[in-house]
Amino acid sequence: MNALTNHLIVVSFDCLSALDFPFLQTLPHFKTILEKGSYVEKVETIYPSVTYPCHTTIVTGNYPNRHGIINNTLLQPGRTSPDWNWFRKSISGTTLYDEAKKANLTTAALLWPVTGKAEIDYNLPEIFPNRPWQNQFLVSLRAGSPCYQLDLNQRFGHLRNGLNQPELDDFVLESTVHTIKTKKLNLLLVHFTDLDTQRHEYGFSSNEAIAAIHRHNDRLGRIFEALKESGIYENSTIVALGDHSALDENKALNLNVLFHKHNLITSNTKGIINNWKAYCKSCDGSAYIYVKDRHDKETISKVKDLLNSLLSDPEAGIEKILSAEEAAKMGADGSCAFMVEARKGFYFLEDFQGDYVKTITREDVLSDHKYTLACHGYSPKKPEYSTIFMASGKGIKQKTIVPEARLIDEGPTLARLLGVDLGATDGKMIEELLLLDDK
Structure with a gap:
């Protein structure tokens, strides 16, 4: 199967909602994707609509009871801070990054959920210390790519303030920009949580949430700049998506x-x-x-x-x-x-x-x-609870609007862009978005 793009950059803005769409249309860098590419107006999420199952669905094309990540955290009654589904071994079946690796493509992931100890070339997994004797840097180092993380921490570690936002996403952004400029990536998965944090702490339509969307627009702009500076912009595909909404x-x-x-x-x-x-x-x-x-x-x-x-x-x-x-x-x-x-x-x-x-x-x-x-975590059938998917660049049609799709459809779509196969999935490729040779 031929690839439709040379470089696939998937940017997850955690908790980005279809209700945010009118606002995104006014922001320059989101506007660039919408005007130069195509998008799905309403993406139906999964059940339960929480971050780790959602992000695993995005890279597998399957529902939680098939890929195995059925919740963020494990069933550990009485434990005040239960363990999370941090590690790749918890996923049943294959993933987008596994298939990319099999195809000898270069992969990177920054704070993408459930990637601990995954076979990813440059991996900064989302994991945090939930025991008194643990240390943030060490648990991350052990679960990802040590040399890569040591370099990022030396360069940008000063930007972090624990898990606090927006500092954490500022660190992830600088790490992403540096990775784009220095690594010849075919697949890059990036997870930003600033908006999700602000909505949890202040409410869906709070000023803090709006400010986070503005910061995400700026982050998207920096990623565009990095692709242009590295000379791969014209051969790249940018996907910006959400995983769930919130109430x-x-x-x-x-x-x-x-x-x-x-x-x-x-x-x-x-x-x-x-x-x-x-x-x-x-x-x-x-x-x-x-x-x-x-x-x-x-x-x-x-x-x-x-x-x-x-x-x-x-x-x-x-x-x-x-x-x-x-x-x-x-x-x-x-x-x-x-x-x-x-x-x-x-x-x-x-x-x-x-x-x-x-x-x-x-x-x-x-x-x-x-x-x-x-x-979040609510049923995907709840009213006004959809998320969004937008893409532009190589292999993507221009100015095509798809009214509805499902989160399970994103994995097969991303796989087709890379020219890899996830096998039989619960979802199906969103063909309307893609420049397919046979269309």
């Missing part, structure tokens, strides 16, 4: 509080979970309900009755209850007992002590980053 909320639901009261979760005198029969695993706007023993019909029945009792009360915050089979049909983890969807204005946490419903204030967000004022 404002101000109430957190703690189903584990109810499970604790009904002895489905037990804890010791130090307030630590020592056993559980049922557990609510948050995906922010949705949640998995797991039963430890899937053959425990009594517990399953008890949980079902408890959930149904909440469904009729709008103040209880639950919009829908899905069976395991229904969750699997939507691409989510079919090994759960149930999946629950929050009403607009609500989201899920995993606390098992305190109140079932907690109203979130700005002070809560400032004091504890588990609290947010906007989040």
